[in-house]
Amino acid sequence: MAIQNRDVKLLWGKAAGRCSICRIPLVSSTGDSEVPSNVIVGEMAHIVGEKHSTNSPRGISKLPEENRNDYANLILLCPNDHTIIDKDENEWPVERLHVIKREHELWVEEQLGSKLDEKTRIYDDFIDRVALTFELEHWEYLCDNLFRQIMPVDFPDGVYQLGFEHFRAIMPGKEPDFETALEALIVHSRVYVDHYLSEAKMTPGDPRIMARRRYRDDTDEDFLKHQALVDVHNKWERNCTMLLFNCVHALNLFADEVRKKLRPNFFIRQGKFCVHDFMGLMGASMVETWHLPERYFTKEDLDGPLRESGDTNTE
Ligand SMILES: [Zn+2]
Incomplete structure (x- = not known):
């Protein structure tokens, strides 16, 4: 099952279209001002791997596969950081990614001056x-x-x-x-x-x-x-x-x-x-x-x- 539209919107919206680790913008405009062209480089990475398999980084988990494409299990990243976290599972375990995601979303809220209580x-x-x-x-x-x-x-x-x-x-x-x-x-x-x-x-x-x-x-x-x-x-x-x-x-x-x-x-x-x-x-x-x-x-x-x-x- 692919990632649902709703989850895509939640993820991109809450992360403000930036990498949750390095925070670079994941949509860049190229071309001239007359004909702008938007390039989307962001990747919706799985926190717990998409498949219950050792081939899927962090894939061995009790989280059912049908829930792995939910917003709750995704983190928005640049391609570079996506590669890094998938290469070294020990360095980037599930709980660490959850904390990074949460901190990034809080950072976004703070930047926007929303009255974060x-x-x-x-x-x-x-x-x-x-x-x-x-x-x-x-x-x-x-x-x-x-x-x-x-x-x-x-x-x-x-x-x-x-x-x-x-x-x-x-x-x-x-x-x-x-x-x-x-x-x-x-x-x-x-x-x-x-x-x-x-x-x-x-x-x-x-x-x-x-x-x-x-x-x-x-x-x-x-x-x-x-x-x-x-x-x-x-x-x-x-x-x-x-x-x-x-x-x-x-x-x-x-x-x-x-x-x-x-x-x-x-x-x-x-x-x-x-x-x-x-x-x-x-x-x-x-x-x-x-x-x-x-x-x-x-x-x-x-x-x-x-x-x-x-x-x-x-x-
Ligand atoms: Zn990044």
Whole structure:
């Protein structure tokens, strides 16, 4: 299915006929003033590739092919930049292109002096930051790793940076429910990351932060001491899961608020963010499951004793 007329108009209009990266005009007039001739050099590039194929740059995605020619998945570029982004997918991933597109469209609005509401602008900034920090374009991949205690090294930085910017930001109070949801998400993600890092370790050159598992280095013959280390690990692991669920719950409440008034289509195709338990670890069913958190785990849940299972006896 070709790109529909409506999507073409939206894309060209919002980008003001300029390349979203280098901003050169994509319509140039040549010829003399009597007989002007317009040359159109702009290209409507696909953010997620047009086909679900490795031959299509950024083509492997859950976005259905019938949606790939929509305005939402297109970015207006000059031929030069189009070639550049398609040559190096790692350098130009999907989320980066979305940010570039959005920033370009905002730039256009500002240039035209439209009364862009600065108050809403800060909301937009935070919504984009959340999408980047939580890699919402690839949510299942990130969440699946976090669920298995494999945290990418740049994730904590993103979470802390988001918290720091939020701390400094002067929030306008125009959408109190949105602001509350944003704050809750930031708090829950910081609590989760703090907890995760408390018993995790980084290895130089490894892009993952993994569990410390101190009991494995324990060479003493002291059984009680060894058991205590095992308990520390097990409780850490269980609470990682609970706190991750709290993050995901906060993320869904945040996304609901974003959709209510600010961006009705915010990850609408993705829908609710779930915890994808690929290996069926929870409940030990060993069956692939999706969990949708419906409440926050409380301090009592986190302080609670570990359930007795196998050789792990805490009491
Ligand atoms: Zn360009």
